[in-house]
Amino acid sequence: DTEVTQTPKHLVMGMTNKKSLKCEQHMGHRAMYWYKQKAKKPPELMFVYSYEKLSINESVPSRFSPECPNSSLLNLHLHALQPEDSALYLCASSQAHKRGPYEQYFGPGTRLTVT
């Protein structure tokens, strides 16, 4: 199974709402990633978890809060977002051994619209 799943597929939220994005993989990967992608642009790295610990935070605003409850799950908690946060949010996973790097496997993304 080389699949990364993301839920929901689409999300519309107001600026005062709290919502969460979920990502799951069962490939035994120990590195998981959140990316933000705007239309016609490459993905921008937000967070990297390695062995369930946050290893990279690309200066993301605190209204985005990642969580890695176990090696298969990755969440992104959203609170008080701005309209400019509307984008496709992609999750990815990869192996995390020191002899890497290894290719990333991407989920289909969550299309987020902030109203």
Add this chain to the structure above:
Amino acid sequence: AQSVTQLDSHVSVSEGTPVLLRCNYSSSYSPSLFWYVQHPNKGLQLLLKYTSAATLVKGINGFEAEFKKSETSFHLTKPSAHMSDAAEYFCVVSGDTGNQFYFGTGTSLTVIP
């Protein structure tokens, strides 16, 4: 520091003709390089990867890429374009921390019937 330059933002080819998508990279060490494809409103799918083994890398769907260290290039090719190849293509280079990756700005491929 690592960086990637995709030399063409748009490429248009006729169905059945060859495809060439160009990528140059900059790296302070021997990098790993990847090509991903993204169809509209979808996630990214790995086409192929180079990790210091054979310099000519074969990928899925008939794509291949050649790593040329002297030219710091990793161009993606396919002998004959298919309508289903129309998509956005990203060249990616690995960072030195192992779990960091640098994306090019993408090349949009159009296939004309």
